[in-house]
Amino acid sequence: MSRQIPLHEGLYTWPAERPQMLGSRCNQCGETAFPAQDDCRHCSASDSTVVPIGDRGILWTWTIQGFMPKTPYNSGETEETFAPYGVGYVEMPGGVRVEARLRENTPEQLRIGMPMQLEIVPFRRDDDGNELMTYVFRACEESEA
Amino acid sequence: MEVAIIGIGLHPFGRHEGMSGLKQGAAAVRAALADAGVTWEQMQFAYGGSQDAGNADALVNELGLTGLQFTNIWNGCATGGSSLHAAYTAIKSGAYDMGVVVGFDKHPRGAFNAKPSDWGIDDWYGETGLMLTTQFFAMKIQRYMHDHGISEDALIRVAERAFHNGSLNPTAWRQQALTYEQIAESTMVSHPLRKYMFCNPAEGGAALILCNADIARRFTSKPLFIKAAAVRTRHYGSFEVFSPSQAMTVADAPTVTASKAAFELAGIGPEDVHVLQLQDTDSGTEIIHMAENGFCEHGEQEHLMRSGATRIDGRLPINTDGGCLANGEPVGASGLRQVYEVCLQLRGHAGARQVPGQPSVGYTHVYGAPGVSGVNIITT
Numbered sequence: 001m002s003r004q005i006p007l008h009e010g011l012y013t014w015p016a017e018r019p020q021m022l023g024s025r026c027n028q029c030g031e032t033a034f035p036a037q038d039d040c041r042h043c044s045a046s047d048s049t050v051v052p053i054g055d056r057g058i059l060w061t062w063t064i065q066g067f068m069p070k071t072p073y074n075s076g077e078t079e080e081t082f083a084p085y086g087v088g089y090v091e092m093p094g095g096v097r098v099e100a101r102l103r104e105n106t107p108e109q110l111r112i113g114m115p116m117q118l119e120i121v122p123f124r125r126d127d128d129g130n131e132l133m134t135y136v137f138r139a140c141e142e143s144e145a
Numbered sequence: 146m147e148v149a150i151i152g153i154g155l156h157p158f159g160r161h162e163g164m165s166g167l168k169q170g171a172a173a174v175r176a177a178l179a180d181a182g183v184t185w186e187q188m189q190f191a192y193g194g195s196q197d198a199g200n201a202d203a204l205v206n207e208l209g210l211t212g213l214q215f216t217n218i219w220n221g222c223a224t225g226g227s228s229l230h231a232a233y234t235a236i237k238s239g240a241y242d243m244g245v246v247v248g249f250d251k252h253p254r255g256a257f258n259a260k261p262s263d264w265g266i267d268d269w270y271g272e273t274g275l276m277l278t279t280q281f282f283a284m285k286i287q288r289y290m291h292d293h294g295i296s297e298d299a300l301i302r303v304a305e306r307a308f309h310n311g312s313l314n315p316t317a318w319r320q321q322a323l324t325y326e327q328i329a330e331s332t333m334v335s336h337p338l339r340k341y342m343f344c345n346p347a348e349g350g351a352a353l354i355l356c357n358a359d360i361a362r363r364f365t366s367k368p369l370f371i372k373a374a375a376v377r378t379r380h381y382g383s384f385e386v387f388s389p390s391q392a393m394t395v396a397d398a399p400t401v402t403a404s405k406a407a408f409e410l411a412g413i414g415p416e417d418v419h420v421l422q423l424q425d426t427d428s429g430t431e432i433i434h435m436a437e438n439g440f441c442e443h444g445e446q447e448h449l450m451r452s453g454a455t456r457i458d459g460r461l462p463i464n465t466d467g468g469c470l471a472n473g474e475p476v477g478a479s480g481l482r483q484v485y486e487v488c489l490q491l492r493g494h495a496g497a498r499q500v501p502g503q504p505s506v507g508y509t510h511v512y513g514a515p516g517v518s519g520v521n522i523i524t525t
Contacts, residue, residue, distance in 0.1 A: 007269050007272065007273070008267060008268070008269035011269070023390070031381075031392065033390060034389060034390035035267070035389060035390075041381060042381045042392070060288065060391075061284040061285070061287045061288035061291075062284060062287060062336075063280055063283035063284045063287060063335045063336050063337075063338075064333075064335060064336045065274060065277070065280060065335060066332075066333055066334055066335060066336075067256075067334065069256070069258065069274050069276075069277055070255060070256065070258040071258060071271075072258065072260060072261065072268065072271030072272055072276070073258075073271065073272065073273075073274045074271075074272040075272075075273070075274065085274065087274075087275060087280050087284065088284070089284065089390075089391055091393070095393055096390050096391070096392065096393065097390055097391040097392075097393065098389070098390050099275055099388065099389050099390060099391075100275075101273060101274065101275070107336050112287070112288065112291045123272075123273060134269070134273050
């Protein structure tokens with residue numbers, strides 16, 4: 001029976017009522033990394049803790065991926081079915097800018113500084129028919145909590 | 146101890162059906178040897194690199210099994226700059242008197258498709274379509290335009306100038322000038338960068354013969370001198386390609402530190418440079434690199450592009466051979482193509498694209514994934 005599973009473990013909390021992105025915080029210098037890593041790229045210590053880094057953030061920069069990438073891109077799409085997608089860095093309250101696919105895929109829908117909300121969405125199916133889930137961000141209202 | 150360039154060779158960039166990348170590298174070495182009037186047997190060492198066309202040291206099968214020290218260099222788009230740096234250091238140390246630096250490549254068509262595991266990243270990053278250099282460059286210039294008031298006009302003018310210079314260069318891949326409108330209306334690839342604002346992977350080879358400056362005049366009446374060679378990598382906080390996340394703090398890019406180190410070594414400043422080659426993987430990176438290398442303030446590029454200051458006859462001639470945009474980018478060879486062009490300019494042999502007024506100080510800059518820059522300063 002097919003089910004939904006994460007494309008990669010450890011990037012976010014899911015399933016959850018309100019999924020959060022996960023990162024690591026260095027216990028020596030306090031800097032945050034995404035994805036979580038044991039070693040600190042700032043102070044070289046090997047003393048970090050996995051922490052939630054939030055589910056909302058501010059769009060720091062963006063672009064639109066207009067052509068279908070070659071492998072290793074693996075979305076199950078074909079040249080015919082490929083849909084352009086947004087890509088951006090989202091500034092998270094956890095203290096790091098996370099690169100992500102964006103729901104929005106036209107320049108008119110995107111501007112630097114806009115608030116963005118995390119969503120965990122189906123990306124493709126594996127050979128067993130399972131839905132592989134990934135993280136994306138979508139534009140949201142300032143007041144949306 | 147000073148280091149001289151006594152020979153330069155190029156196998157034209159572009160597409161060469163039926164000719165391996167290795168053979169293009171060999172052709173470049175033979176051209177450089179002939180230019181210097183020396184033989185392969187005289188080479189005490191070689192540093193060389195290629196991304197997709199095999200190990201550079203396989204060149205000995207083409208050029209002769211002389212037993213020389215041959216070291217393969219691989220440093221992304223900065224491979225050429227890194228090879229030259231290694232050779233410069235080898236001669237500077239006094240260990241060798243003469244050697245060759247070579248780069249060549251032959252890439253499949255279309256954008257590069259890097260493998261996450263080669264860069265210490267898990268597969269999901271590539272699978273979900275985040276691992277593209279084109280995306281990164283688009284996002285970097287998008288933020289830069291926002292922060293420094295650069296408009297699309299400047300991006301278009303970079304490409305316009307590149308293809309104009311390419312039209313004056315018989316060894317360029319793209320020798321047809323494009324109008325402002327053709328560039329402005331070309332397909333959007335990754336907003337804000339359009340088709341003609343990106344360079345394409347290509348083929349070609351480039352080689353240089355270096356020697357101890359004390360003996361340079363035995364081979365040529367006009368040796369050129371490498372006053373500085375510097376390679377630097379990224380710091381924590383610099384915004385670089387293939388990064389699933391960025392730190393909140395902002396640090397100087399590796400280009401800034403490599404450039405400062407090179408100017409310090411050479412004992413001159415940006416105002417002393419007469420001709421320069423800056424990594425122009427796309428229009429946006431050239432704009433950013435103008436400031437990162439110290440040739441203007443952030444934001445000043447808009448005016449510099451509009452006023453024509455960066456044209457061959459301007460006060461700051463950039464990418465006089467058409468740069469990566471008009472030459473394409475065979476990764477292993479690209480950085481050495483820049484040096485080749487600066488040498489032609491300093492010798493006064495650049496033909497229709499010669500910078501007027503007998504330039505005597507040249508500057509080259511390469512930038513590669515995932516955040517490595519190489520800078521060279523060359524003088525007459």
